[in-house]
Amino acid sequence: MPEKKPTLTFEAIMRDLKTGRFAPIYILMGEESYYIDKISDYIQNHVLSPDQQAFDQTVVFGADVNAAQVADLSMQYPMMAPKKVIIVKEAQGMRSFDKLEKYAENPQPRTVLVFCYKNGTMNRRTKFVATVERMGIVFESKKMREWQLPTYIQGYLKVQNASIDEKSANMIADHIGADLNRLNSELDKLLISIPQDDRRITPEMVEKNIGVSKDFNAFELRSAIVNKDVFKANQIIKYFDSNPKAGSVYSFLPLLFNFFQNLMIAFYAPNRGDKQSVSDYLELRSVWGVNDYMTGMRNYTGKKTLQILGKIRETDTKSKGLDNPNTSAGDLMKELIYYILH
Numbered sequence: 001m002p003e004k005k006p007t008l009t010f011e012a013i014m015r016d017l018k019t020g021r022f023a024p025i026y027i028l029m030g031e032e033s034y035y036i037d038k039i040s041d042y043i044q045n046h047v048l049s050p051d052q053q054a055f056d057q058t059v060v061f062g063a064d065v066n067a068a069q070v071a072d073l074s075m076q077y078p079m080m081a082p083k084k085v086i087i088v089k090e091a092q093g094m095r096s097f098d099k100l101e102k103y104a105e106n107p108q109p110r111t112v113l114v115f116c117y118k119n120g121t122m123n124r125r126t127k128f129v130a131t132v133e134r135m136g137i138v139f140e141s142k143k144m145r146e147w148q149l150p151t152y153i154q155g156y157l158k159v160q161n162a163s164i165d166e167k168s169a170n171m172i173a174d175h176i177g178a179d180l181n182r183l184n185s186e187l188d189k190l191l192i193s194i195p196q197d198d199r200r201i202t203p204e205m206v207e208k209n210i211g212v213s214k215d216f217n218a219f220e221l222r223s224a225i226v227n228k229d230v231f232k233a234n235q236i237i238k239y240f241d242s243n244p245k246a247g248s249v250y251s252f253l254p255l256l257f258n259f260f261q262n263l264m265i266a267f268y269a270p271n272r273g274d275k276q277s278v279s280d281y282l283e284l285r286s287v288w289g290v291n292d293y294m295t296g297m298r299n300y301t302g303k304k305t306l307q308i309l310g311k312i313r314e315t316d317t318k319s320k321g322l323d324n325p326n327t328s329a330g331d332l333m334k335e336l337i338y339y340i341l342h
Helices: 010-018 033-046 050-056 067-075 097-105 127-135 146-159 166-176 180-193 203-210 218-226 230-242 249-266 275-282 287-299 302-319 329-341
Strands: 025-030 057-061 084-089 111-118 137-141
Touching: 010 033, 010 137, 025 033, 025 127, 033 084, 033 111, 033 137, 033 180, 050 057, 050 084, 057 067, 067 084, 067 097, 067 111, 097 127, 127 137, 146 166, 146 180, 146 249, 166 180, 166 203, 166 218, 180 203, 218 230, 218 249, 218 287, 218 329, 230 329, 249 275, 249 287, 249 302, 249 329, 275 287, 302 329
Parallel strands: 025 111, 025 137, 057 084, 084 111
Antiparallel strands: none
């Protein structure tokens, strides 16, 4: 049985591309378009010079071609360059990938064929994908999870010789979410705004440049709930209810559910009085996260946590109009926060 290839990362693929190592076929697929675009754009802009691209680079869209046409294009020799580049954008619109099986088994060595398959994945068990996995590159671009975003933000800024504190990173993550194209665009705007002699990003900078309040945001709501600060929690809910442009109060539901779901798990940690034990059990990566769960276990019982999870589910159902004839979003969230804190 052939040895399974290790999972390829975006960084590993980009390293190969930048050293001039190009695979004959790439399948770039998944829910996160950012990495798909980064890889395909690099290939489109760097394999051939601008003069060579005019003769030996073809960009098509999946809805406009069929698999047989792509195979024919790929088998042709380059005219004026050492390589021929074929990029199929929106490849999810193309059908009959099985007609490319024969080509995938014996690809033209002077062709670089790229499929950009967004908003979904191809079945790895099909012969075509399995063959490409053996002969070229199959990369799945997965959506980043919410809990990964602060670490991602810190890493992105570190590469640009900038730093950011935990609160600021969480403010950005909670406000923008896991859309990496938008997230990176906002981070780039932040980088332009900070002085060269002090590359530290603070909550005040985030508030000024991204438009999220340093005092009224998801990070502060979570902190208020963890610490049972009734006044602060209600202030934040009231602020969002009165300022719909700042965001929907319903956007807090996933945040609250994730916290209490993890808090419920924390109660089962082998030694829940020890920070390191709880951190390892929850697979947390940041100190502030551990501290929140330690405080949460002091302020909430396991039974109350379970009841809160049920109430959050109920609020989510009502927010979608089920069993809720006329209660407003603000009132639903005020009712939920009252239930949590009392």
